[in-house]
Amino acid sequence: MNASELHQITNWLIDGARSVVNSPRLMAEVCERLVEAGLPLWRVGFFVRTLHPDIFGRNFIWRLGAEVEFGTVDFKILDSPAFHNSPLIHVFQQGLEVRARVDDLQSRRFPIVEDMRAEGVTDYIALPLLFTDGAVHASSWTTKQPGGFTEEQLSALRQITTPLARVIEIISLRRTASSLLDTYVGNRAGERILGGQIRRGHTESMNAAIWLSDLRGFTALSDRLPSETVVDILNQYFDCQVTAIRSHGGEVLKYMGDGLLAVFPIDEYVGDEQQVCSRVLEAARESRVSVMAMRYPIGDAVERFRFGVALHVGRILYGNIGGGNRLDFTCIGPAVNLAARLEKIASRLQRTVVASEGFAGICRGGWSDLGEFPIAGFSKAERVFGLADETSPA
Known part of the structure; x- marks a missing residue:
């Protein structure tokens, strides 16, 4: 040696x-x-x-x-x-x-x-x-x-x-x-934070498809089941979506109780609007199948689940927002607000997948026009579209 x-x-x-x-x-x-x-x-x-x-x-x-x-x-x-x-x-x-x-x-x-x-x-x-x-x-x-x-x-x-x-x-x-x-916080957000984007107000504008979903009847579910059971159900429910979202190029930004916010960035590296929105729609279809197939035995009964997802496309502000030294890497903007309003409309109409006119116009085919709806906080009504192959309410 x-x-x-x-x-x-x-x-x-x-x-x-x-x-x-x-x-x-x-x-x-x-x-x-x-x-x-x-x-x-x-x-x-x-x-x-x-x-x-x-x-x-x-x-x-x-x-x-x-x-x-x-x-x-x-x-x-x-x-x-x-x-x-x-x-x-x-x-x-x-x-x-x-x-x-x-x-x-x-x-x-x-x-x-x-x-x-x-x-x-x-x-x-x-x-x-x-x-x-x-x-x-x-x-x-x-x-x-x-x-x-x-x-x-x-x-x-x-x-x-x-x-x-x-x-x-x-x-x-x-x-x-x-x-x-x-x-x-997700892959893209993690890369930015490690790259030094850690100051409050450090944000960037990004064009993206937006996914906002929630579990139907979650409040009643939480009221009648033990907390541990609800957590297990939520984990299985989110699994039904996250796998599809990530495999189609999306990034989950936030879980909000039973709600899920994800974005699919649109740029020269991942594809144009039509390519990205097509992948988003495919992820929504896969998630719909997975949630419909989800079963959870509780006593002598078997619980089944429904969910809704709203799809929109637009510019978002993506970055650090918060107070003091407690920050959140998230996205905000009118496009995110509109997606949130659309998700409530999906619940009201008992639809699983709904989309804004902008999203449906980019990802054409397979949509039913559900009508025009006033949107709280927005100056004009929004035309909403649902998947044509939803033969029965969600």
Whole structure:
């Protein structure tokens, strides 16, 4: 093991590993540099827990001569036999290093040893990656070197994990910030906030299709069912829409009780008005099917659900609005107000999907003219359209 090269790698990590742009590249460069310094690595794994509603953690696997493999695991792994029989559980739970050699009888308690033997691996060590907040993450290192790692090589690995953990923590914090912003404010809003748009009044005008929906009979539902049941119903109900909205290029900006506000930006990158509005209408049709198919057993009965969505297109003001240091990244404007009024008309007419004349005029075909309606707060009435294939009230 070349001590001078190891020192250079350590200094490179302490300096922030500035030559790398993401986690896979960091892992590849660390491992390649260690191999060049004389460390006989075969397979290396980084396992980092994350703050995410669906993902327990991310794993990065490097093999000599191959590209880094990247994957995620959900929370089910915590109950899996593979995790409970892995050396990594001791790292995560106790912050201990664990060594497993194929020629060591004690190591046979780990099923991974037989997999290592089949692959020609002779030695394995799992080392904790300790973050500054006390969180424990894990790394694993293997070799095919006859006799396994030497004490000098193990010492080098232990020496490298501390600065390595610092760089991984920085990258993980950036990813967590991005993930949390995506989860709570949406992708486009999250990108803008991370890009520095955090001052009150920092807004921009944007042309967009607007989606505003709510669940029919929600007040009565909330009154007669336990709160926990209502939350579960809402989550399932929103699932019926969010999947369709996101898959067709929309971004959910806000949940308001049972209401949902989403926008579909119209620009040169995503498509013109006709293309975007067609995708919005397809998302509305998919959501309608999903909500109609939704069933929720309550006692001996099965609850069914109805919803309504209003579609409009126009310019909105998109950005930071709020008071003091508590801001909301949202959209406002007459176009949003009109969509909200149209949604109330949809409820009154017992229709599922309604659209403004502007939206229906862009996305032609398949509409029924429902008439002209006065709109509160607007100087003139608005002609409203409903989907022609709604043969019965919603």
